[in-house]
Amino acid sequence: MSAVIERPVKKLVDGDRVSIYQPEQQGLIYPEVPVFDDVKAHRQHLKERLVAACRAFAQQGFDYGFAGHLTVRDPENPGLYWTNPMAVHFAQVKVSNLICADHEGIVVEGRHAINRAGFVLHAAVHEAHPEIVAMCHAHTVYGTAFAALGKKLDPITQDAAAFFEDHVVIGDEAGQVAVEVKAGHKVANAFAGVKAAIHQNHGLLTASRHSIDAAAFWFIALERCCRQQLAIDATGIAPRLVREDRARYSREHVGSEYIGWLHFQPIWEQLKATQPDMFC
Numbered sequence: 186m187s188a189v190i191e192r193p194v195k196k197l198v199d200g201d202r203v204s205i206y207q208p209e210q211q212g213l214i215y216p217e218v219p220v221f222d223d224v225k226a227h228r229q230h231l232k233e234r235l236v237a238a239c240r241a242f243a244q245q246g247f248d249y250g251f252a253g254h255l256t257v258r259d260p261e262n263p264g265l266y267w268t269n270p271m272a273v274h275f276a277q278v279k280v281s282n283l284i285c286a287d288h289e290g291i292v293v294e295g296r297h298a299i300n301r302a303g304f305v306l307h308a309a310v311h312e313a314h315p316e317i318v319a320m321c322h323a324h325t326v327y328g329t330a331f332a333a334l335g336k337k338l339d340p341i342t343q344d345a346a347a348f349f350e351d352h353v354v355i356g357d358e359a360g361q362v363a364v365e366v367k368a369g370h371k372v373a374n375a376f377a378g379v380k381a382a383i384h385q386n387h388g389l390l391t392a393s394r395h396s397i398d399a400a401a402f403w404f405i406a407l408e409r410c411c412r413q414q415l416a417i418d419a420t421g422i423a424p425r426l427v428r429e430d431r432a433r434y435s436r437e438h439v440g441s442e443y444i445g446w447l448h449f450q451p452i453w454e455q456l457k458a459t460q461p462d463m464f465c
């Protein structure tokens with residue numbers, strides 16, 4: 186994994202049309218994607234953001250017992266992943282109780298056990314897609330309910346359009362506790378070129394080629410979109426959909442990895458200010 190992550194200034198050079206990138210904003214306070222020369226500092230940054238992602242999941246009510254796992258690839262050893270400890274509430278994950286595991290789910294650093302069945306699913310995706318640096322999975326109320334329908338999200342809003350042609354439904358072999366191990370390769374195949382998956386009868390997954398920040402935000406967004414679509418569907422009235430070309434345009438401009446990263450920054454700042462025990 187490269188220590189250098191794409192900086193927003195590149196968007197300016199590329200002439201991105203979204204107004205927040207316009208040159209007149211330069212010099213004003215604005216989140217910047219960090220760049221690291223030192224691998225230890227990079228690792229510490231990734232661990233802190235992973236903890237923040239777990240705390241954000243707690244705030245969102247994404248916990249379900251010990252279910253749910255978030256992973257981020259180690260910056261020095263790409264075959265190793267940092268993840269949340271088994272049977273620790275998302276609200277109590279901190280830098281000091283994170284664990285590091287290999288593809289097989291063997292813990293190589295940390296004091297806690299790992300949810301191996303769930304982790305193997307992540308590991309299969311990470312192994313098949315070296316460019317995927319972070320993943321999130323949880324058994325959320327609305328995402329899991331929507332997943333039972335076995336269908337994709339419709340572009341009912343600009344927010345939902347962020348997932349237009351950028352998510353997949355993994356249709357079978359889910360819904361059983363032990364299936365996550367067997368489903369690993371199938372899930373890995375499904376994640377080619379998309380940022381999210383709806384695993385039928387199971388839950389939601391997101392992956393990022395950019396950051397844990399982006400993976401976490403797109404997970405929050407995906408759950409929200411599932412909730413909105415369930416609400417619309419419950420009316421029994423067919424919604425007006427965003428036109429395909431506009432949905433595609435929206436996805437390119439508000440559904441990118443960088444935009445996901447940027448959306449996570451206020452969440453990070455709020456958690457940093459209110460939950461200093463994250464860094465213990």
Ligand SMILES: [Zn+2]
Pocket residue numbers: 252253303322323324365387388
């Ligand atoms: Zn699961």
